[in-house]
Amino acid sequence: MKKLQLSFLALSMMGITACSAVPQNQQQVVDQISQFGVQYQVTDNQAASHGVDCAQLGADWASCNRATIRLTNHGPAITSKNWAIYMSNVHETLRVDNDQFKMTHIVGDLTRLEPTDKFTGFAAGATVEIPIVNEYWQLFITDVMPRWYVTAAGASPKIITSTDTENLTDFVMPFGEQWKRTADDKNVLMQPVSRFEKNADIKLLPAVSLRGQITPTPRSVNIHTADVDLSQGVALQLNTLTADQAAAVQQRFALLNIKTNPTGYGIATQIDAARFKGEEAVSGAYQLTITPRGTDIVGYDSAGVFYGLMSLLSLVPAEGKPLIATLEAQDAPRFAYRGAFLDVARNFHSKQAVLSMLDQMAAWKMNKFHFHLSDDEGWRIEIPGLPELTEVGSKRCHDMDEQRCLVPQLGSGPFSDNNGSGYFSRADYIDIVKYAQARNIEVIPEIDMPAHARAAVIAMEARYNTLMKAGKTREASEFRLVDPTDTSNTTSVQLYDRTSYLNPCLDSSQRFVDKVIGEIQRMHREAGQPLNTWHFGGDEAKNIRLGAGYTDISNPEAGKGVLDQSKEDKPWAKSQVCQALVKSGKVQDLEHLPSHFALEVSQLVKAHGIPVMQAWQDGLKDAANAQAFATSRTRVNFWDTLYWGGFDSANDWTQKNYDVIISNPDYVYMDFPYEVNPLERGYYWGTRYSDERKMFSFAPDNLPQNAETSVDRDGNAFTTTSEKPWGGAYGLSAQLWSETVRTDQQMEYMIFPRLLSVAERSWHRASWELDYQQGRNFKGGETQHVNQKQLKRDWQRFANLLGQRELGKMDKAGIHYRLPVPGARILEGKLEMNVALPGLPLQYSLDNGNSWLDYNPQDRPEIGVNDKVMVRSQSPDGTRISRVEAL
Template sequence: MKRLNKSVLAALVFGMLSGQAGADQKTVGQLSEFGVKYQVLDNHAALNGVDCAALGADWASCNKAVITLTNHSHRAVTSHDWAIYFPSIRQILRTDNPAFTITHITGDLHKLEPTEKFTGFAAGQSVDIPIVNEYWQLFMTDVIPRWYVTAPGAQPQVIASTDTEDLTQFVAPIGDNWKRTPDDNNILMTADTRFEKNSDVSRLAAQSLRGAIIPTPKQIKVHKKDAVLSNGVALDLAVLLRPSAEVIEARFKQLGIKTGSGYPVRTSIAPKTFTGDDARSGAYRLTIKEGEAVVTGFDQTGVFYGLQSILSLVPVSGAKTIATLDASDAPRFDYRGMFIDVGRNFHSKAAILRALDQMAAYKLNKFHFHLSDDEGWRIEIPGLPELTEVGGKRCHDLTERQCLLPQLGSGPDSNNNGSGYFTRADYIEILEYAKARHIEVIPEIDMPAHARAAVVSMEARYDRLMKEGKPDAANEYRLLDPTDTSRTTTVQFYDKASYLNPCLDSSRRFVDKVMSEILQMHKEAGLPLTTWHFGADEAKNIYMGAGYTDKASPEAGKGQVDMSQQDKPWAKSEVCQALVASGAVEDMAHLPSWFAVEVSKLVDAHGIEKMQAWQDGLRDASGASAFATKRTGINFWDTLYWGGSDAVSDWANKGYEVTISNPDYVYFDFPYEVDPMEPGYYWGTRFTDERKVFSFAPDNLPQNAETSVDRDGNAFSAGSAKLWPGAHGLSAQVWSEVVRTDEEMEYRLFPRIISVAERAWHKASWEQDWQPGREYKGGETHYVDTAALAKDWQRFANVLGQRELAKLDAAGIAWRVPVPGARIVDGKLATNVSLPGLRVEYSVDGGEQWQVWRNDARPVVSGNVQVRAVSPDGNRTSRVVIVE
């Protein structure tokens, strides 16, 4: 049963006694049936008469939009006693209808209310509410669903027209507003521009793909004959632990090959036979003959990966034959990672397990599990029930003692992916599942910023225990200093409650408690906790950033704010002021790095070998040697075109293990292509498709200036005169602000993650070694062998399109089907697709009937022609596009 806080309960009782509750609930019900339409009007408002700087917009950038509310009923709404709560990732700077006001609540939550000038909604009336937002709105997913209505004493209700993941139901097409600036040089993807982009990738004959293993082995020699697996496989898996053996057996069965008898597959472990760089965990040798296959591993992981290479060769449909070959292989990086954020929006255990299956199939070995953030705490911690009871749930409770306020499209209810957490048993099951697949799980508990779910939960715990007369217990894990009156705003527009206070002894006790409990779960699962991820990112006040200026003495081109009203995090915390005064920490700005060092002492005391963090949170530490742990790693997330290719070497030269995690290449919450219909954030880049990821050179970041463009589609230069010790690894990230469902998460991950697996495992011939002082200039220098890159991509794209995507179907993965290119040439329809092998269909009757397009019999068409690509199993399609 949903628990109501006392203030809400009292309001309901009062309303019922007064007879008002029924009237208010009727108003809420009427408004919940309103039509909502959101339309972006102008993304270049500063150039068209709006003083964005005076409104306080970052870098003086703002856009105009309009909210239209339509009363579809035959009854007017005259009450003034209501409010519509709605999410907006863009700060709303101005409301241009005097009958309404919009107030920022916290995070992305805003409240729209009538003013005294409101005269009601007449039956059938539509009312426009023009607004000005910060930044731009270039993709449909900038608008977030599940707006809801409240009134005093009434239960909130979602506005039905916004209760959808199909944003086209209430968001108008972006149209010509897709450019960030007028000189944005990105190419809008249409049927024609996609056709042009795909034109250098053709379908290869299946014979030319024989023996292609993904990810590509270091050395491979393919022979002419085939091995036949149609009668099944007799697997000798004695060298593997039984759970890992069962993973291999299940994968063969999933691909349509029975196990127990048939083609012999023998395995052994012989570490002394591996030499040089191949003498490492995960290395293997594979021999496939007509009569048997033999896998020799450096260790159990090597045997597991050798078997996955056999499975890589197996087709889902057609003859169950694989090429005979000899392969010698070892991983390129020790760290080959996938990151999933379940804090912003929760993702189910089933989806996590499916992701781990695919990690194993493509030899990824580090699962970075983002378990907490401002918007949610997602793991049960014994002894701290509020973390999940409050921090793991969202609902409309303005006191936030029963739950967190709605964010990111969750609405007022707790029955969606805004709410949820993993029980202790769930987490142990995930660990055991990962262990069987030779995957390390790296839990991240984000702090000292991005900690709002924990802070609010511990405030609820504090209130409960104080009411019980237990002040010592109440203060044991409190994360806020009650003396702290700092006025600060996070990057996601939360206040000081987003920051765990690093100066409190209770904060240190909290970290120790959480770490101890998670460590115990790892012990019970038999999967050692070897890396603790501290988070550490974005512990700052956004209004003190470079894009804002003091309105008392403004700088041109920046948002004007009253800097006298802005503080650094914890600036007015008496306990932090005392710490700085003592000399223990240099100043307030150094607190995040100081706290990271303090937490590293706890990590080391628990016997955990490595601490890891997002690099910006450690910037004021002297280097890896400042930390108590044996090893210290960072996820490097600077964009390359803003200087990242030079800055990365500083971190490696300070002794950190650098995992390349650049937003402009491996943030998979970003769109696949420049099309307003494509979902995703885009602050780091406008598109990241499979080809771009495949072309990424993670161990020579400057090289990428020759093979990609910056956020605005322009060439850029990159280089560094510094020495580069080399990357420790590569990781792909899915942040979940606008990734609300499991299906959306899989759409973002797959098939791009296979390109990550390729680059993390295999160094291509066209990847150059780091050369200090070499400057790569897009469009000018030509150090990269782009012909070799294009040929390599054609091979890889064909393996995906002709073989691997069908395996994703077999595993039940909701991967993204690429939108095809098409154009009409001499009256005939020509189409192509980025991953050759996928079927393309067309319709000439508005989608009533679909026909298979064939290159050898191009149809004569006219009028309204639609095209789409289809998954190998025929169950899913791409977006439909019109050929013009």
């Protein structure tokens, strides 16, 4: 600010003032501001403890943070007030502490920074500081979104170049000590020394100890001494599989450099359900016998044959001679539902990235692909007859009227040339379903409703406006998703207004849903996989400003954000059609509307011949039980956070006869960071980290047990006891929401390799997992029901399999998985390094990264007092490195 004031003082002395300055061409102003330097710095994540009245600012749970925006003008002075900078601000700005500027929330995360009447201009070469106060915290760098852009009346928008990057450190300053949510945050910041301590109990195992280890772990295996060499190729007998399944198997053999050869090592397959008894008489069960003379695979069904072949291939090393152990294995899946969820709505991910993900799921025997195709930020599938869904709803651009596209969100900027925009054509989707079907994976499409529906709502409004202009009144209203009488003031969890919710009381909403289900069903039929499960969505149909973290100005409660809640409405509160529906008695009240709509949609799902409906738990919570729905089965993705009571509330769903898919955020959300370090990617409302080890250690069928093996969001131990009966989990699913995941490489970084830990838990029940016992108490750090030695041994084996074998296979597949940053310390003048996944190559540098040396634990290098040591891990194929850190 001093630079700015001095510059204008100098101008005044020369007789030039902002008021007398010649008006500037607006495009020139936009072009010049687009070259500004931008710095964003988080300055205080505990602002409520340091003099800021977060409660009076209306912050949820009275929590807010301070940050500073610095804008540096590298060009001549700018005096125009006719400009605005737009940015994605996922935590709403509550106050601006520079009266020359104001920030206005538009919708979602879109925020506008613009000058006030007190704006005195940007002096040449000056840096302006704009201190702000935001709701909540900013603990990871990905809270700050890229591609800020500037525009003005009559000018074309321009991205501010300094923010046009996926390397956020280019304009986001280091967090320093601002990584704690509260003063008593018990989490441990992951740096080389703390990471070394965390990894210290896991050792590099000799390769011979991994011989014969199948992934995921089979129920039983008997390993023999002889090995089989597959160097001369294999003679595959795949007549038990379809042509597409056989091609998928051959593709995997080829990836691992094993040729097919009619005179090579014989691999025979057959299907014989009679060979399987008891718990092993299920889809996907197999028997695998590997001898020096040949391999026999017997499957309960074709899925079992496929999985037997994947088990054989799991034994093949990533590099070197393709030797596999002779053995016998008997195996069957733990859960019928072994799922992975991918959100392509918040940010789009390419068809190739989806196919690559399906390949990895198949190799690890996962069988459900939950495909999140719509949300507030995007509609991602072509629907014949409703072209506006993709022409408008799949694109983002700077069109504030939203007749051509959705407004920018999540760092997409003002243009449609990035992953903020995109969709799958009908042919693309059919190809994806075919590809999944060939790999024994069911595609479960999700069209989220009635909340998280803004892309559809806006697209159908654009359709309505176009048809009305053409005089086609009936057609215009046919699929309209809003009631024009609804003036409700609502705010969704992601800060959208009432356009986030389609109206569940309209006949046109039901027509829309019926149309979409029918068209997607036709795609599935053409792909050879009839639609078996429809995912309704159903989550978060609420006004967050009426939530538990806020209090009314008339009767304020300590520790909560103070609002005039008389101005806040529940969703659809002012919709005349919804008011009439409630008055008719067909639905109890506004809160019951989402579940009422779910029941209505289940009738449509049944009418289309689809036997199963699935939803997030919020959308079903007011239905009596699973039998209230028209479909033969109803599944629920259970996503209560365990330490906030999920260990107990999960039981209620099994008692109401739902098939419960364990989907807990604090353990199996892959959009959360891998570790507590501000440079990691992800949201963190449920936990500060979930790495491969934490996911591996998750007990999905005995939720209270997890209190002994993990901590809560703030790093504290917690206690669990449930007095309720537990009907057992139907499945386990890992989720990648993509708000902070803008590219395909970022997508793969967040999914892999930790999805493999979820695959292990969904296929195999470990010896350290306990049976659920009603009323049993688990207290972290105190009770000792879990055999921690067994758990450690099991993880050490699995971690070595990943580090020594499986990541090398992902290299061959071109997967951009996350490489763990090494742990490191200097002890008695010598460098020691380790890594979470033993077997990965480790390197260090003593010359600030100009050259790198391989680390050999048998020959620890001497480190001088003044040496600056930098460390990194490397992919097995040597093509990629982890994040570099300095000791």
